[in-house]
Amino acid sequence: MSTDYSIEAPSIHGRLSLAEIEELVAQPLDTKPDKKFFIAITLSTGALLIGAFCLTITFLYGIGMWGNNQPVGWGFGITNFVFWVGIGHAGTLISAILFLLRQRWRTGIARFSEAMTIFAVMCAGIFPVIHTGRPWLAGYLLPYPNQHGLWINFTSPIIWDVFAVSVYLSVSLIFWYTGLIPDFAILRDRTTSKIKKTIYSIFSLGWRHSNRHWQHYEKAYVILAGFATPLVLSVHTIVSFDFAVSILPGWHTTIFPPYFVAGAIFSGFAMVVTVLVIVRKIFDLQNIITMDHLEKMNKVILATGMMVGYAYATEFFIAWYSGVQFEQFVFINRVFGPYAWAYWIMVSCNVIIPQLFWVKKIRRSIPIMMVIVILVNVGMWFERFVIVVTSLHRDFLPSSWGMFIPTVYDLGILLGSFGLFFTLVILFTKTLPVVSISEVKAIAEGSQPTHHGGNHHG
């Protein structure tokens, strides 16, 4: 079969008319939630409540409810933080970087992945606060002028984190909202409910689809995309500094920034695929979020997975090549020590299993893809666990070595963070258009100006 690469394959299947697109996307917002929705939201808020309970107990008694100890000062808290920040990377990558690279296929999935970014960063943002011994004093981490003349320590990577994550969250939020404005206007025009109309009117900021609006909008969007792009790289770079700046063997590594960014994109894409597969099925969006989309995402997963694998290998090489006894020990301890199981889960889920994506059939098979991406999520969580815990538990002085054993509260809070994430995702699907209506319309077949003047109007 020969493919004509000079013609871009259509990103939307099924030759949908513009009205059909609009109808398809806006439909969940117009209908009452069904039974499936309630089951889903019950499950996710249930998990959220378990997390909230565990967190309350932690607040009442102290971090001692968790498994943390000396020498393992950080356990699930920081693991979860890095994990969720990582998940948050796919959104901005898809919406900003792919936008700048003119990857038109991104439109079908951009909105959703951006929303996931925001929710994931929200989940992540909770952990640095709750993992502190005295969370009620977390305000000390902000540089505010005070009569004590106290200032924060700009050499501490945790402070960099505070800025990086909060900037990332705000930029992502603005970017997401900007993209939503035309859709709010469409929804405003569609709805008959008074309340909805008021809400949509407020959020659409008086959008009238005028030429001028579009002109400004496109400019703003490009600028924001340009602004968000470096953040994709910077946030996880800075998160990795939490480790790389320390002197702990297994943390103190210059490879961490690129390695973390690759890992973040890897896990973020895996999470987006996990959720999209379900969403496109439930909301019947197979024509907008097509198999081509999923396949492309799987290719990204394959590529970033190999980058991560390469990073793993490099770490070992450097540990050996450096001749530093501490480094060598840490890495051999990872592979053969008491947490070897975690290491091997990480390697098999992140490096070995994604190799299946070399096969086109697997890339395009929903069930297999689903299993693989979930495993990638598991593997990436364990990657952070391995970095945090195995480096700490056997550090410099053998006399201080110990073990980290998570408690039910650790597990409950991890579950709760998933509960929060999915609760937000589920609410999102019923309140906002999960696909950008206006952007998809723009790439629908026949919507572009042609020589034959076949331009439709929506």
Next chain:
Amino acid sequence: MQLKGINQERRMAEDQNILNNPDPNYWQSFEEFYKSPDFLKTHEDEFKEGVTENFDSSGMSSFSRRKFLALLGASAALAGTACSDYRDKGEIIPYNKMPEEITPGKANYYASTCTCCADACGLLIKTREGRPIKLDGNPDHPVTKGKICAQGHASIMNLYDPDRLKNPKKKNEGRFFEYNWKSANDEIIVDLMNIGDKEIAIVTHKIISPTTKKILDEFVSKYPTSKIYSYEVFDNSARNSAWKKCYPANEANGAGEFPAIKWNDAKIILSLDGDFLGESHNLVENARLFAEGRDVVNKKFNRLYVVEGNLTITGMNADYRMRLRSDLHLNFLLSLIDALNKKGANIPISSGGLTLEKFANENKLDKQELASLVSDLWRNRGKSIVYAGSHLPEDVHIAVNLLNHSLGNNILYNSDSVPVSMIPLSSTSDFEKLISSMNSGKVAVAIHINSNPVYHLSHDLGYSEALKKVKNVISLVELENETSELSNYVLPINNQLESWGDAKTRTGFYSLQQPVISPLYDSRQTENIFLTWISGNSASYSESSYHQYLMNNWEKNIYSSLNSRLEFKRFWYNSLHDGVVYSNDKISLPDSFNFESSDHIRPAPISKNFTLQIKESYALGDGRFANNGWLQELPHPVTKIVWDNCASISPTTANELGLKSNDLVEISNGKNSLKIPVFIQPGSSDNFITIESGYGRRNGVTVGTVIGFDATDLLKTSGGLSPWLYTDVQLKKVEGEYKLVTAQTVYAFNEGLTADLPNKRGIIREGTVEQYLKNPDFYRTDKKHEPESVNPDITYTGLKWGMSIDMNKCLGCSECVIACNVENNIPVVGKEQTDKGREMHWIRIDRYYSGTPEDPKVSNQVMVCQHCDHAPCENVCPVVATTHSSEGLNQMVYNRCVGTRYCSNNCPYKVRRFNYFNFRDHFKDSYQESPVFALLHNPEVTVRSRGVMEKCTFCIQRISEARSDATREKRDLKGSDVKTACQEACITNAIQFGDINNKDEEFYSYRNNELGYYVLEELNVRPNVTYIARLRNTSTEKA
């Protein structure tokens, strides 16, 4: 018309106004200006109608002014208090009249004597605002010289123990009721008076006070059927009886006890299972004198050979350590004597055909080491000492005495200060007799003076059963215990810090005990209770009775013998101030040896089964400290186990039996048995079990109850080689496991990766004396390499604090840990939290093994915050809660700490401690938050709350105090002005502290010692703690 009239009126008024009030005339309204009649009328009375004239209060609101003010005040107070959530709701009561001697914020120190055990060490008690907060050694004490043991340090907690008995109690129908002193004394006196020919049994620990002895004597003369039984679970009975047999002339002189040894004069020390650096007998002096012989500064090194059954503190410090089951020591000794005789020693004892070579072959001892031992002993006659463990049978001690005598080593016995005893300790047969009289109803009253025979005595004796036949059982205790449970009267007695007293343990001096605080509860001093009973009248009691009695006794009996030039009052106050009184009593040690004493000694038969040793616990002693959380949580110096005892067995034995640590086993000693977990102890000899006693208290009150396993269950009254050593013991694996918690994870030996890590990582640096003398820099295998720094170095020109730790002197005894706990308000966290790795100790002793698990070498390392110049903890703290001072201290700002724990992660020494809970609240139902416990805290050190990081501060409170003293005295602060708590506690002076920059101070020589190194030097964090590498004094022939 009307208008006109008004105008007219106005004009008139204007005129009048001007007339009456010439310029300037101030007016406030037109009414005033025009003097309208209404206005004038209203202004006629300054006050409203009914207010001043014709005042009728009934017309007023029922709110009186007084009530209004009261309500106003009340509501303001209510608003004030309701809105204030102060964490500290305690009252602050200022001194109404300033007591003499007390300056708020300034500590007072009093000399006293520790009566925790029979050693009677000199105490220096630090009090603040009238409450004792820390115990240290009295530097004027001639034996202990300013040092006390770990129990002594921790015993301050016993004073404030919330479990202390607060009132007398009486048992009625099986239950205890609170009672009062008067009725209790009345009833007891009636019982004592009507005793008839029945016996009054007084059971006590060793009596060390001459005045107490006198009171007991008076009691006996008042109630002639009284008998005194004194015991110590771990007495020196075998050693002392051997001594009496070897030197029978002694007894005539009054010295029936084995003398102290001048360890500092010994070049060669051979210890046969003798843990003289760990066991409580005379520990402080032994350790100090021993360490004097390990002086790298003056290049003076003794050589310690240890032959022992299980690894002990002494064994950890040995230059040569050989493991040998305790029941084989007699044979070893005979073989050794044989070898020495071959050299020409001519020691008159038959070896029974044993030769050293044969013995070494049979027991896999290193022949080269033995050869060097024999030649060392032979060459250093008169400069060596052989010492046997107190649990070894009498024959071993006789042979040891003979060996020492024959080699002329008896000149190392300290003849200046000979142990004396007030009342000889009772023997097992004395107790057997007591119990049979109890059983036959011949004992009507039994009085226990702070003793716990139900727990301590072998169950074979049946003491608790016999006690039921005694009509009136009285226990005088601080804390309830197993014996008080079976008593009719439980009378609370004073803590040692609330008591008067004196002590006489050695010739040459007396020591005095004085109270530093009034009794916290309705308790009385033991001697005072006896005085009441002697008087026969409960009303005769007064709190000062014993004080008076003590002074009278001193004036009459002791003062008179001292030929003091001072009048008694002044003498007495001087003596109390000093805590010790020198006397000129002397007992000479005779040198005529009774050679017949050793004639009966024959080689011992070799037992095929297990040998069992019951050993005194390093932390809890004989169990009397079971309720002391600090001691329970003190990692065992050898095993590092906390909150438990265990049966230690060797790795080989464990392999043979398929046992691993934590497996439960049943140990049977005859018909007595005990279920206990095993612990695989490197360096233990095969088929040998060691169990520490002091644990498994059935009634150890809140903290100590059922912690560990009761080794008393295994004690037999006969059939053992000694009361603490049994052969033919069975060991059987039983179902189940029991988790033993170690503060330091068991460190694996030579297993691939972890092999030799302490050395490879530059944590432990060691060598031999010979290597050192040849090349002082021998251990610096790698060239010192200092990487360039991007930042300019901070230079410290003034004072800069530093510490040095001499690993040659550090015995690993853990005294420093307890002293630090007391000084710095370290909470007890409990076994479960220690298991999770959340112990809070600021100072710890890391123990590393090297060599084989069967015959390990041990290296101990004190680890505290290293106060690095390039502290990795500081740059990662987001809120600058840990900072560096201009004097090189790494500081913690608790108030600023948010608790990210990043600093702890980044600390290569892992010395930072995080408050994962409010541990005081978390442990044992807030046991440590009871109000009385707060009195224990050092007011100069913050009590840290949950969620805060903490660590060693180099006792910054002491630095601040010294600085304010220096400022007041208008001089510069010097490094030597400050002593840290650990330094002060260290018996061997292994810890030194001072100013790194001051070349004139003694500390400079330690800091810059040739053997000094930093732990993890290659990280370039530049620690301010110098470790002085340990040298093992192995013999030249071998090295």
